Amino acid sequence: MQRDIPIGLGAGLAAAILALAPLSGSGFGILLSVLSALPITLATLCWGYRAGLAAAVSAMAVLALVASGVAAQSPDSSPLRLALQFGVSRALPAWGLAYLAVAGYGDSAIDRAPLSLGTLAVVAAVLGMAGTLFGILALGSTPEQALANLRTELMQAYRIMMGGSKDQPIPAKDGVDPEAFLQVFSVILLPLAALFTTVSNLGGLWLSARIALISGRLPRPWPDVAAELRLPTWSLGLLAIACAVSLLPGTVGFAGQLLLAALLGAFLIQGFAAVHVLTRGGAMRPLILAVTYLLCVFLSWIAMPLMIVFGLVETFFNLRGRFGDRSNTPSTPR
Structure with missing residues (x-):
C-alpha cells in the first residue's frame, strides 16, 4: 500500500x-x-x-x-x-x-x-468521445473554427510533402482537386479519431490486463473476453440518440457525431469478438481469423463497416448464443 x-x-x-x-x-x-x-x-x-x-x-x-x-x-x-x-x-x-x-x-x-465487459465497452466509447471532443476544441473555440484550423494544417502539411511553398496553391493531380479532397477528409477524420480512440482504449486495457495476469497481479479472474463482451441492449438506444443528436447544429451536433462514431467503435470490437466465438472448434478457424484481420488492415474502408454491421447484428440476434461452440471443451482465454 x-x-x-x-x-x-x-x-x-x-x-x-x-x-x-x-x-x-x-x-x-x-x-x-x-x-x-x-x-x-x-x-x-x-x-x-x-x-x-x-x-x-x-x-x-x-x-x-x-x-x-x-x-x-x-x-x-x-x-x-x-x-x-x-x-x-x-x-x-x-x-x-x-x-x-x-x-x-x-x-x-x-x-x-x-461492470460487465459490454458496459465497460460503452463507457470506453463515451470517454473516447469526450477526449476527442476536447482535443478538437483545443484547435479552436467552436467546431467550425476547429475544422477550419485542422483543414489549414492538413493543407500546409500536404504542401510540404509535395515540396511546394507555404502560400502556393495546391495543383490538381489526376483530375482530383487536393483542396476539395482535404476538406472532405478533415470532416471524416474527426469521427474516425473518436472511433480509433475507443478501439485503442479497449485494446490498451486488454493488453495491460494480459500483462498483469502474467505477472500474477491481476485482481480479478480472467474472463472469456470474446464470449462475455456483449454490448447491452440499451446501447442500441444510446446509438439512436447519438444519431438524432448528430443532426443538430453547433457543438451539440458535433458531439453527437463523435459519440456515434465512438459507439460504432464498440460495435466493431463486438463484431471481432463474435467472429472469434463463432469460429471456435472449426478446422478453418486460423484461416478465417487471419483473412478477417488482413482484410480489415488492407481493405479497411470495406471490411471495417461490414464488421460494424456484424456487431450490430450480434446485438439484435445474439449469434454467439445461438450458433457458438457448445462443446464442453473449455476454450483458451483471450
Missing part, C-alpha cells in the same frame, strides 16, 4: 516519455505514443486506483513542464494545453477504465457487482 504512490509516479514518467516519442520524428515514435496510456493502466490494475491516479497526474505534470519550455520559444502555445489534452484524451480514460474493470473484485467493502 505504501508503494503505490512511488510506483504511480514512475509509471507517469514512463507514460509522458511515450507520449513525447513522436518528437523523435520517426514512425516508431508514433507507434510508441499509441501505447502512452499503458503504464497508467498497468499501475491501476496492479497497484490500485491511487497508483493509477498518481501516474495520470504525474504524466500530465511532466508534459506541462516540457510544454512550458516550448511555450517560452513560441508565445502562441499554452504549456497547459498539451498536458490537459493528454489527460482528458488518454490518461484519465485509461485510469477510469482500468479501475472500473477491477472494481468489485477482492474488496469486501465494495458491495456491488462488477
Whole structure:
C-alpha cells in the first residue's frame, strides 16, 4: 500500500516519455505514443486506483513542464494545453477504465457487482468521445473554427510533402482537386479519431490486463473476453440518440457525431469478438481469423463497416448464443 504512490509516479514518467516519442520524428515514435496510456493502466490494475491516479497526474505534470519550455520559444502555445489534452484524451480514460474493470473484485467493502465487459465497452466509447471532443476544441473555440484550423494544417502539411511553398496553391493531380479532397477528409477524420480512440482504449486495457495476469497481479479472474463482451441492449438506444443528436447544429451536433462514431467503435470490437466465438472448434478457424484481420488492415474502408454491421447484428440476434461452440471443451482465454 505504501508503494503505490512511488510506483504511480514512475509509471507517469514512463507514460509522458511515450507520449513525447513522436518528437523523435520517426514512425516508431508514433507507434510508441499509441501505447502512452499503458503504464497508467498497468499501475491501476496492479497497484490500485491511487497508483493509477498518481501516474495520470504525474504524466500530465511532466508534459506541462516540457510544454512550458516550448511555450517560452513560441508565445502562441499554452504549456497547459498539451498536458490537459493528454489527460482528458488518454490518461484519465485509461485510469477510469482500468479501475472500473477491477472494481468489485477482492474488496469486501465494495458491495456491488462488477461492470460487465459490454458496459465497460460503452463507457470506453463515451470517454473516447469526450477526449476527442476536447482535443478538437483545443484547435479552436467552436467546431467550425476547429475544422477550419485542422483543414489549414492538413493543407500546409500536404504542401510540404509535395515540396511546394507555404502560400502556393495546391495543383490538381489526376483530375482530383487536393483542396476539395482535404476538406472532405478533415470532416471524416474527426469521427474516425473518436472511433480509433475507443478501439485503442479497449485494446490498451486488454493488453495491460494480459500483462498483469502474467505477472500474477491481476485482481480479478480472467474472463472469456470474446464470449462475455456483449454490448447491452440499451446501447442500441444510446446509438439512436447519438444519431438524432448528430443532426443538430453547433457543438451539440458535433458531439453527437463523435459519440456515434465512438459507439460504432464498440460495435466493431463486438463484431471481432463474435467472429472469434463463432469460429471456435472449426478446422478453418486460423484461416478465417487471419483473412478477417488482413482484410480489415488492407481493405479497411470495406471490411471495417461490414464488421460494424456484424456487431450490430450480434446485438439484435445474439449469434454467439445461438450458433457458438457448445462443446464442453473449455476454450483458451483471450
